[in-house]
Amino acid sequence: MKNMEARNHCTVTDFFLAGLSEKPELQMPLFLLFTGIYVVTVVGNLGMITLIVLSSQLHNPMYYFLSSLSFIDLCQSTVVIPKMLVSFVTEQNRISYPECMTQLYFLIIFGVAECYTLAAMAYDRYVAICSPLLYSVTMSYQIYSSLIAGVYIFSVLSASVHTGFMIRIWFCKLDVINHYFCDLLPLLKLAHFNTYINELLILIFGSLNICVPILTIITSYTSIITSILHIQSTEGRTKTFSTCSSHISAVAIFFGSAAFMYLQPSSVNSMDQGKVSSVFYTTVVPMLNPLIYSLRNKDVSAALKKILQRKTFM
Incomplete structure (x- = not known):
């Protein structure tokens, strides 16, 4: 009976988001900065997806994984940045309880999906470099489509568990979330x-969603580097390594920012530092990924030039 009475008194319909900074003089510069970041993110990721769809030479598993990564980055930034921009131009950034839980749900989906997509891309590069003769069989349509589907299914499962148990928690007053989006902690x-x-679920799923992709990536690239070192010519080693250099850069930025966010000593960790470091995860990484793959990947650059030349002559 007491629990029911407590529950009745713990009905919260709204929260307030503290935002990235409370300094008035920073609000407009930050608004302009993140508006620019969001525009570049949307254009870059939509452009990458469109390029892969239109270019027949990019119709292979590696670029299907890349188009999935671009979709994830586009959605992840859209879940976070528009609401963040509101906090720069309003005194109190109110978010309803259902909207907060929805934002949390989709943020977890796309965060987990990015981890496993990067792992699937590492496995794809491992098969392509270490077993090139078996690549078409090992990475058949059924295999890579199953990997992509599996990434999203497990991401939805993780998000459903976390959000389901978050909904069971009681919040008893209109309170301020010390962040610029609804996050678990x-x-x-x-x-x-x-x-x-x-907290136990965060530990279990967090360990699983970080350790499995990282172990897959490390194992794949250990085998890749070993294979590259066995190539006799310097030109051959350089050419082979260049096919996965873009992915290495994307992995380093993504997991580097995650490590900076979660692996700080407790003595220096704070929610304010967490807000700043999570900017890399939610806004910077989705913006940089299409730039990395377009600037460092010769196939993407060649496909882009071909599309532009075709449009020019038309």
């Missing part, structure tokens, strides 16, 4: 009851 700090299960 800032929300748990506002909970008025035991959050042990939620």
